[in-house]
Amino acid sequence: MAAAPKERSSDYLICSAVHRPDWECHRETVGALSVRDRIAVATDAEQPLPVRAVAAWFASGVEAGTEKRIGGGDLTGLMTAYINAGLPEATGLAIQAAARATREPIVLMLPPLLQELRRSRSEPTSRSVPVPPTLFVNGVPTYALDKHTRAGRQAIVTFARENQDVRSALERHVPEFRHRDAAYLAAFYTD
Known part of the structure; x- marks a missing residue:
């Protein structure tokens, strides 16, 4: 590990x-x-x-x-x-x-x-996955827009509010008081 x-x-x-x-x-x-x-x-x-x-x-x-x-x-x-x-x-x-x-x-x-x-009866394995190229939004690297920064949290909340598919999924599967936390975690794992 x-x-x-x-x-x-x-x-x-x-x-x-x-x-x-x-x-x-x-x-x-x-x-x-x-x-x-x-x-x-x-x-x-x-x-x-x-x-x-x-x-x-x-x-x-x-x-x-x-x-x-x-x-x-x-x-x-x-x-x-x-x-x-x-x-x-x-x-x-x-x-x-x-x-x-x-x-x-x-x-x-x-x-x-x-x-x-x-x-386990099998040997542990690791898989090499290339790091994708850095994307930028208005000159800011997207890796800076995650749940650990103020700008990132605001971007995630805005995206979750404005993206109909994400908003619908949150409304269907997550209690309203957890929407923000679920969006943060989903963005983290997507990243």
């Missing part, structure tokens, strides 16, 4: 754990467990990856964004359990430090992914 020029598995996994509708059953099941049981599920390599990912997130106590969804956790206990299950100690301590420093659960997805790599 570290050797890849760009590797998004942790991002995709935490986004699925937090938002994927068909993983709601895992969020409900894991949410009903004690923190100790969440840790046991997260570190059990025989559990399906979606269940382990949700359990790792919930066991950590590290919320995703401003919503309070998972309750208290035991980040130290989770990392200790991963280390006891074979995660290198330096990796576990680095993940713990990163989770504390960033307060972002994306870093917690590395242990379940490493478990999955160990379980």
